[in-house]
Amino acid sequence: MEDKLILGGHEFTSRFILGSGKYNLKLIQAAVEQGGAEIITLALRRANTRESENILDFIPKGVTLLPNTSGARNADEAVRIARLSREMGCGDFVKVEIMHDAKYLLPDNYETVKATEVLAKEGFIVLPYMYPDLNVARDLQNAGAAAVMPLAAPIGSNQGLATKAFIQILIDEIDLPIIVDAGIGKPSQACEAMEMGAAAIMANTAIATAGDVPAMAAAFRKAIEAGRSAYLTGMGRVLARGGSASDPLTGFLR
Amino acid sequence: MSEKSEQLYEENQVYYVDSDTLPPQALARKHRLEQDPSSRTDHMAYMPGMEIIDSDVKDKVVAAMNDFDYSVYTARDVERALSHERCSIEDFKALLSPAAAPFLERMARRAELETRNHFGNTVYIFTPIYIANYCQNYCIYCGFNCYNNIRRKRLSFEEIEHEMKVIAATGMEEILMLTGESRTYSDIAYIGEAVKIARRYFRNIGIEIYPCNTDEYRYLHECGVDYVTVFQETYNSDKYETLHLLGHKRVWPYRFDAQERALRAGMRGAGFSALLGLDDFRKDAFASALHVWYLNRKYPHAELSLSCPRLRPIINNDRINPRDVGEKELCQVLCAYRIFLPYVGITVSSRESKSFRDGIAKICATKVSAGVSTGIGDHEEKYGGDESGDAGDEQFEISDSRSIGAMYADMERGGLQPVLNDYIYV
Amino acid sequence: MAVINGERVSIVPQSIAAYLKSAGYNEKRVAVEKNLRIIPRGKWTDEMIGEDDSIEILNFVGGG
Numbered sequence: 001m002e003d004k005l006i007l008g009g010h011e012f013t014s015r016f017i018l019g020s021g022k023y024n025l026k027l028i029q030a031a032v033e034q035g036g037a038e039i040i041t042l043a044l045r046r047a048n049t050r051e052s053e054n055i056l057d058f059i060p061k062g063v064t065l066l067p068n069t070s071g072a073r074n075a076d077e078a079v080r081i082a083r084l085s086r087e088m089g090c091g092d093f094v095k096v097e098i099m100h101d102a103k104y105l106l107p108d109n110y111e112t113v114k115a116t117e118v119l120a121k122e123g124f125i126v127l128p129y130m131y132p133d134l135n136v137a138r139d140l141q142n143a144g145a146a147a148v149m150p151l152a153a154p155i156g157s158n159q160g161l162a163t164k165a166f167i168q169i170l171i172d173e174i175d176l177p178i179i180v181d182a183g184i185g186k187p188s189q190a191c192e193a194m195e196m197g198a199a200a201i202m203a204n205t206a207i208a209t210a211g212d213v214p215a216m217a218a219a220f221r222k223a224i225e226a227g228r229s230a231y232l233t234g235m236g237r238v239l240a241r242g243g244s245a246s247d248p249l250t251g252f253l254r
Numbered sequence: 255m256s257e258k259s260e261q262l263y264e265e266n267q268v269y270y271v272d273s274d275t276l277p278p279q280a281l282a283r284k285h286r287l288e289q290d291p292s293s294r295t296d297h298m299a300y301m302p303g304m305e306i307i308d309s310d311v312k313d314k315v316v317a318a319m320n321d322f323d324y325s326v327y328t329a330r331d332v333e334r335a336l337s338h339e340r341c342s343i344e345d346f347k348a349l350l351s352p353a354a355a356p357f358l359e360r361m362a363r364r365a366e367l368e369t370r371n372h373f374g375n376t377v378y379i380f381t382p383i384y385i386a387n388y389c390q391n392y393c394i395y396c397g398f399n400c401y402n403n404i405r406r407k408r409l410s411f412e413e414i415e416h417e418m419k420v421i422a423a424t425g426m427e428e429i430l431m432l433t434g435e436s437r438t439y440s441d442i443a444y445i446g447e448a449v450k451i452a453r454r455y456f457r458n459i460g461i462e463i464y465p466c467n468t469d470e471y472r473y474l475h476e477c478g479v480d481y482v483t484v485f486q487e488t489y490n491s492d493k494y495e496t497l498h499l500l501g502h503k504r505v506w507p508y509r510f511d512a513q514e515r516a517l518r519a520g521m522r523g524a525g526f527s528a529l530l531g532l533d534d535f536r537k538d539a540f541a542s543a544l545h546v547w548y549l550n551r552k553y554p555h556a557e558l559s560l561s562c563p564r565l566r567p568i569i570n571n572d573r574i575n576p577r578d579v580g581e582k583e584l585c586q587v588l589c590a591y592r593i594f595l596p597y598v599g600i601t602v603s604s605r606e607s608k609s610f611r612d613g614i615a616k617i618c619a620t621k622v623s624a625g626v627s628t629g630i631g632d633h634e635e636k637y638g639g640d641e642s643g644d645a646g647d648e649q650f651e652i653s654d655s656r657s658i659g660a661m662y663a664d665m666e667r668g669g670l671q672p673v674l675n676d677y678i679y680v
Numbered sequence: 681m682a683v684i685n686g687e688r689v690s691i692v693p694q695s696i697a698a699y700l701k702s703a704g705y706n707e708k709r710v711a712v713e714k715n716l717r718i719i720p721r722g723k724w725t726d727e728m729i730g731e732d733d734s735i736e737i738l739n740f741v742g743g744g
Binding site for chain 2: 134138172173175234248249250251252253254
């Protein structure tokens with residue numbers, strides 16, 4: 001059986017979702033190719049009449065576009081941005097991203113649930129970015145999310161899996177793909193998340209700030225594939241656990 | 255009879271007992287039900303009045319159980335399962351397989367660790383009270399079955415109050431109220447009133463009665479019930495059909511969804527089990543745990559618990575026995591439950607011996623009964639030695655007859671902290 | 681005065697299509713919202729922009 005990532009009924013072979021922010025548009029094609037990415041994120045902004053280059057012209061054909069709702073501070077704004085993004089005619093995917101905290105840029109889980117519910121009802125394939133809270137993840141699942149995107153660490157921080165224990169709980173308890181987003185700074189961290197059972201990794205800053213963007217995209221692809229293989233094959237001995245009682249516990253059995 | 259039904263008839267012979275007092279017509283009907291499958295109703299069809307809920311849990315559990323072939327697991331799979339930090343469904347299957355038998359001590363140690371991590375060293379003590387033993391079902395292994403010649407009794411509200419006073423005087427704070435499965439003799443209104451009496455004497459009330467509709471569970475919850483236990487007996491519906499020959503209990507799918515209806519009605523928790531030994535105990539244990547696992551995912555707030563009853567001798571039939579489920583097998587099942595479902599309560603009843611219950615409480619049990627009688631209205635007799643003599647007969651023979659005081663002391667002696675209640679009624 | 685992408689501008693009433701063209705937008709790559717209402721591409725030749733309208737013209741950029 002082929003190992004596919006399924007989001008809202010769409011199948012993907014790659015488990016690497018590539019961000020397109022903070023680097024030269026001309027590098028996007030090489031990054032997509034080297035990273036093997038099949039999904040790329042975008043943002044919606046006011047258009048500029050002077051700008052002659054448009055990002056859509058740099059994204060290879062066949063790559064699924066995942067517009068985010070960055071800039072939204074509440075559910076209403078996120079819904080508005082999502083609807084406008086869909087109007088661009090690039091599909092039904094949307095990454096809900098709502099922040100009204102300008103200092104840490106942490107997602108607002110409450111507003112995110114509200115936006116997810118509205119957008120899922122309108123037929124969007126909703127991938128909400130969230131702080132890894134089990135109850136909220138359940139609410140998102142009930143609201144119709146196609147996946148859940150918990151943050152690994154503050155966005156852009158490259159700190160790695162600061163929320164590891166909580167992401168593990170989401171992986172164990174939620175019947176949706178768990179896509180680790182934000183804070184992943186190195187391929188080794190992406191690999192670790194995949195070993196834990198994450199369905200995919202979303203990375204942007206780590207690649208955008210690398211010395212060689214396409215080469216780092218390739219490094220992430222390999223790390224994600226390695227982690228996935230390790231997860232699928234079933235890890236061997238993880239930890240030596242168990243007490244050290246000297247008397248047998250089962251001595252009473254007849 | 256077809257070859258298959260003949261074979262099943264033979265297999266179930268151990269359970270069939272005829273009473274001298276049955277009128278010839280009733281006896282003839284009993285024999286026909288036992289021998290002729292075509293005389294029995296469709297056990298998968300709901301009877302009038304039975305609520306059907308929209309849920310896919312049943313299908314998921316049955317599919318997984320049918321798919322479970324425990325013969326394919328090896329020592330290597332068990333080793334791997336024990337080395338994993340979290341127990342997957344696949345790991346759980348390995349732990350239930352015969353290949354895990356040599357790993358029992360290691361499983362017990364792992365289970366103990368999980369129990370202590372989630373429950374500390376506490377063990378809850380409760381007592382059951384049977385308020386009626388009338389039953390309209392013919393379940394061939396059960397002492398209450400409608401063809402069994404036993405003294406029947408339904409306690410009046412005065413008698414219930416008296417029994418409860420006797421029990422409450424021992425310090426008990428949690429009670430499990432049971433009836434035979436008769437909607438005629440133990441209707442919802444009767445049970446509801448009995449629960450209201452119990453509310454005056456106990457802080458925590460569970461029921462183990464016939465499966466109900468959601469509105470009935472909601473009413474009983476308003477009366478004061480917070481926990482509902484329903485045993486599925488066996489998750490193999492084909493085998494179930496040959497054991498539950500008559501009555502509403504015969505409807506397998508309605509019984510399966512009972513806990514889910516109870517949770518939807520606002521109950522705080524639910525209890526589950528198969529009666530191990532009726533059918534393939536490994537598959538039944540697997541299905542029981544998976545039933546809990548799916549409902550936990552669907553109703554994460556619910557407090558869920560597993561029991562582990564084995565078959566016991568009954569009045570008029572002392573040949574009934576737990577078959578291939580020995581203490582070692584039971585221990586393996588319970589350790590596997592604990593490792594797979596670290597957060598779930600595990601109740602071990604007085605069907606098991608003192609030595610078994612003392613031992614298993616150190617490994618994985620979180621709740622034990624004490625001061626138990628499965629008869630009707632005989633607590634004073636049992637507690638005070640006053641044999642006035644009109645008590646109703648018992649459902650099955652118990653093995654561990656310790657009083658609450660003795661149980662409390664024994665648990666403390668075993669390094670555990672007995673708890674009578676830590677419960678807030680809302 | 682109309683407000684277009686946050687800037688107050690004085691315009692004569694005209695269709696969205698005409699405005700996008702005259703202002704130099706890449707029509708194939710934008711979405712348009714008038715007074716918080718999305719105007720589908722197919723309606724751009726009919727839908728007018730005039731005084732008191734608030735218009736947003738948006739396109740995709742790089743983002744994570």
